[in-house]
Amino acid sequence: MRNDYLVRATAADAQIRAFAVTARETVESARRAHDTSPVITAALGRLLAAGAMMGSMMKGEEDLLTLQISGDGPAGGLTVTADGRGRVKGYAIHPQVILPANKKGKLDVGGALGAGTLRVIRDMGLKEPYVGQTALQTGEIAEDLTYYFAVSEQTPSCVGLGVLMEKDNRVKQAGGFLIQLMPFAQEETVERLEENLGKISSVTALLDEGKNPEEILEILLDGLEMHKQDSLPVSFTCSCTKARVEKALISIGRKEIEEMIAEGEPIEVKCHFCNRAYSFPVEELEAILLKCGR
Numbered sequence: 001m002r003n004d005y006l007v008r009a010t011a012a013d014a015q016i017r018a019f020a021v022t023a024r025e026t027v028e029s030a031r032r033a034h035d036t037s038p039v040i041t042a043a044l045g046r047l048l049a050a051g052a053m054m055g056s057m058m059k060g061e062e063d064l065l066t067l068q069i070s071g072d073g074p075a076g077g078l079t080v081t082a083d084g085r086g087r088v089k090g091y092a093i094h095p096q097v098i099l100p101a102n103k104k105g106k107l108d109v110g111g112a113l114g115a116g117t118l119r120v121i122r123d124m125g126l127k128e129p130y131v132g133q134t135a136l137q138t139g140e141i142a143e144d145l146t147y148y149f150a151v152s153e154q155t156p157s158c159v160g161l162g163v164l165m166e167k168d169n170r171v172k173q174a175g176g177f178l179i180q181l182m183p184f185a186q187e188e189t190v191e192r193l194e195e196n197l198g199k200i201s202s203v204t205a206l207l208d209e210g211k212n213p214e215e216i217l218e219i220l221l222d223g224l225e226m227h228k229q230d231s232l233p234v235s236f237t238c239s240c241t242k243a244r245v246e247k248a249l250i251s252i253g254r255k256e257i258e259e260m261i262a263e264g265e266p267i268e269v270k271c272h273f274c275n276r277a278y279s280f281p282v283e284e285l286e287a288i289l290l291k292c293g294r
Contacts, residue, residue, distance in 0.1 A: 004234040006052055006086060007213040011224040015185040016193065018221060019053040020177040020213035021234055026052070026088060027163055027174040029236035033275045036095045038165050040075060042107040044095075045163035046141040047080045048088050049176040052234045055082030058122065066121040071139060073114025074099070081273070087237040089273040107165070110139035118144050120152070142176070149180070156181040158193075162203035173207035177216055189224065196220050238274035245269050245278045246288060254292045261285050 006021035027045035030036070036044060047067055055065045063084055070077040076093030102108040116136050123129040132152035136144050142161040149157035161176035179197075181190065197220065200206065206216050217226055249257065249269070260267050266281040280288070 005213065005231050006056060006234050007217060007231045008056060008229045009217050009221070009226050010229060011221040011226045012185070012189045012192075013225070015182050015189045016179060016221065016224060017182065018177070018179045018217050018226070019056065020175070020216045020220075021049050021052050022175040022207065022213055023049045023052060023234055024171050024174045024207075026234055026236045028171040030090060031169075031171055033236070034091055034095045036092060037098050038169055039099050039107045039109060039112045040092045040095050040097055041165065041169070041171060042163040043075060043109045043112055043141065044078055044080070044090055044092050045171065045174045046109065046161035046176065047078050048090050048236070049161050049163075049174060050141065050145055050159065050178070051080040051082035051088045051090065052086055053176065053178045054120075055084055055088065056086065056232055058084040058124065060084065060124055062125055064123045066119075066123070068119040068121070069113055069116065069136065069141070069144075070119075071113035071116030071136060073110075073112050073116075073139065075112040075114075077116070078113070079272075086232040086234040088234065089236060089238045091272050091275075107163075109141065113139035113141075115139070118148055120148060145178075156185075158197055160200070160203045162207070164204040164208060173204050175207050175213070175216075176203055177213075177220060179220060192223055193220075196222050196224075236274075238271060238276065240271040240274060240276060242278050245271070246280075249280070249285075249288055250291055254289060257285055257289045257292060261289065 004023045004026045009018045031041045051067050065082045067080045074097045078092050080090030082088040099108045120132045121129050134148045134151050137147045142159045145159040149155045157180045159178050164173040166172045266279050268277050268279050270277050
């Protein structure tokens with residue numbers, strides 16, 4: 001099976017910029033790491049696919065994108081981070097939520113997330129990160145991101161995201177597309193794009209037909225002279241290490257570490273993003289305590 005990747009392209013003499021991604025292995029890695037239920041796999045998978053595409057818009061090597069959804073539904077919320085090189089990671093607050101199908105017979109992502117907010121945080125190494133926030137419109141994520149781009153960034157966009165599950169709960173297909181109109185886009189370009197979008201049933205249907213990111217963009221940008229710029233590998237990648245977890249422990253302060261030592265048992269700290277566990281025996285906690293300030 002071909003590894004996950006995304007494609008960046010332009011069309012109609014740069015009046016349009018476009019992205020498409022296939023992310024089955026990435027979303028399956030997240031499902032295994034967090035043991036997510038089908039509806040949470042779909043929700044987190046959609047946001048991971050979006051994160052990969054939006055992350056690829058960033059220029060700097062150290063730039064980071066964070067997508068946060070907070071909702072009053074049983075899932076609680078989702079967090080995904082991505083860099084400019086196709087590396088994404090993420091988690092759900094409540095990963096094992098089970099819900100009946102929605103009225104269309106599909107996984108009820110909107111019901112799992114409920115009403116709430118979408119935050120987009122771009123950390124580009126400046127004093128303060130850029131933060132944009134909009135209210136969730138449907139909780140289905142693609143529509144919410146389309147609304148976010150229109151309202152918060154004043155960029156007319158169309159986002160399509162999808163995750164298709166196997167009967168054994170593994171991920172069968174996952175991916176998405178993101179199409180954006182530049183300010184100088186002409187009316188006939190908009191009309192042709194809308195016509196093309198109207199012919200598409202769903203992202204998962206295209207992926208299940210065996211379409212790759214290039215082919216998906218060729219369908220979306222038919223008649224608009226698409227030019228592929230480049231492609232990037234996409235993966236579920238976490239940068240956590242025991243040294244980073246140790247720094248986090250130091251930051252909580254002497255009192256808490258002393259209490260852990262007094263209990264006389266090793267502690268286990270899990271990374272939110274990848275669920276990897278790091279164990280610290282008492283002697284390591286004592287060494288960490290020595291590094292804490294008074």
